[in-house]
Amino acid sequence: MIKSNNISLLSGFNAMFRRDCFQYLKNPSQLLNPLIFFVMITAAFPFAINSSKLQLTQIGPGIIWVMAILSYLLTLQHLYSDDADDGCLDYIILSPQPLPLLVLAKICAHWFSSGLPLIIISPIIGIIYQMQVDTILVMIATLFFGTFALSLIGSIGASLTISINNSNILVSLLVLPIMIPILIFGARTIGLHQTGSTTISGLYFMSAYCMFALSFSPFASAAALRIGSE
Amino acid sequence: MIEFFTMDYAFYVYSSLLAFLSVIIICTKNAFTHLSNTLSHVKNTIQQMDNDNET
């Protein structure tokens, strides 16, 4: 086994991924706050609307999806701003690894630390909204694609606004129009499953959207990061 | 002539016409006032730069 001195792409990806994951783990409150927000607000809806069981199952998918997107947007602000604040972002941009690869690693780490807990928490919310087990499975599948797409698209929004302080609202404003198709398909797919129709076409669309976002988002974010840190 | 105001759906047709005309008028007015404001602003800036240079 010959050890080479070349730095492979995979090792660069791994290094960035692990670094970001450990950074997220060091600040658990940053991760937990949006999750608690998600749980509390979705749990607050049945109290406020005072609806019957049938109504809850009907409005459940939409509310869960909207709240998932909103709480996920809260986590996006930390994607690049922490690194930009302490100067690490300049080192990342200047590194010999291709910047889109490192951006992709950051996005994956962000999804791992923010999206995955959201997906794990979602069955509890599903039970609050009186969903059956198979509906909860569909919801998990749609949230899986949706949170990953939101990480990808949100990274574009976050990278465009790194030079602006307090850019949460602006990031949401930029990201939400592009996220609307995923929101529509995600919520409607769960609703379709509840009424008995097939859901595979909706899942196909969402995975296609994910792949499409995956193909251009790292490059767009890398370009925006380079411009924004001049 | 009176029939043009009592055709079916006259309300909808004329309200959309009104919307169109208002947008046209607003856009034209905004564009030209923006241009004249910019021109006077740039003129003032240049004059100020001139004064700063000469003093």
Place this chain on the structure above:
Amino acid sequence: MWAFLHKMASPRYFYKIASSLVPWFLTSGLLLMVIGLINGLFYAPPDYQQGDAFRIIYVHVPAAYISMMAYSLMAFAAFVALIWRIKIAHAVIVGAAPLGAWFTFLALLTGSIWGRPMWGTWWEWGDPRLTSELLMLFLYLGYMALRASIPNLAQADKLSAILILIGAINIPIIHFSVEWWTSLHQGSTLLKAGGPAIASSMLYPLLAMIIGTTLYFGSLLLVRTKAEVINREKHSRWAKKMLLGNQL
């Protein structure tokens, strides 16, 4: 022609050429719009299905067409500005954005007014064309918001150009939404294989309106781009000579 385009990239020549073109475009555009509107409102025969409500087409279709054309123009200008670094393209994007936003709003408004008698509803949330057109309005507003919040001009230019390019995927979505999904909105009438599916007496006022509105949009675009260009070039000598005359 390449020499002309090359000249247009220079702010000074652009300003001069734009100043001479604006009155022609504006008057011809307004004239065509008046002709189209009068013919469409009073002389076109009523539709057999929709009665007289179809006359909203003479306002709705030009507005929707301009909204999509303005965004495509902005996307093309963003491409030119980012790849070939032609600075005046940024000024064109800045000039086109408010106009495109207004026409998108007008398209949504007139479409909603038309939908009330025809479809029975002011708005339909599941409809792909309505949703993607609304999305385009948000893209325009997002562009203007992003520009306004970045203080450095060069950074603002490039970052907002990236945003426009990312949102450009919406244009084919709007155009093909009536083919790909079942929609309340009707399908393509003009750009169909086999010629337009509309009677000539109704078609000609519509074409007059479309061409007239395009010329009108072009004139206002030139006006706004002129303002942006002179704002960016306020440190140059030609600007000083033009505005202050020969008092050097």
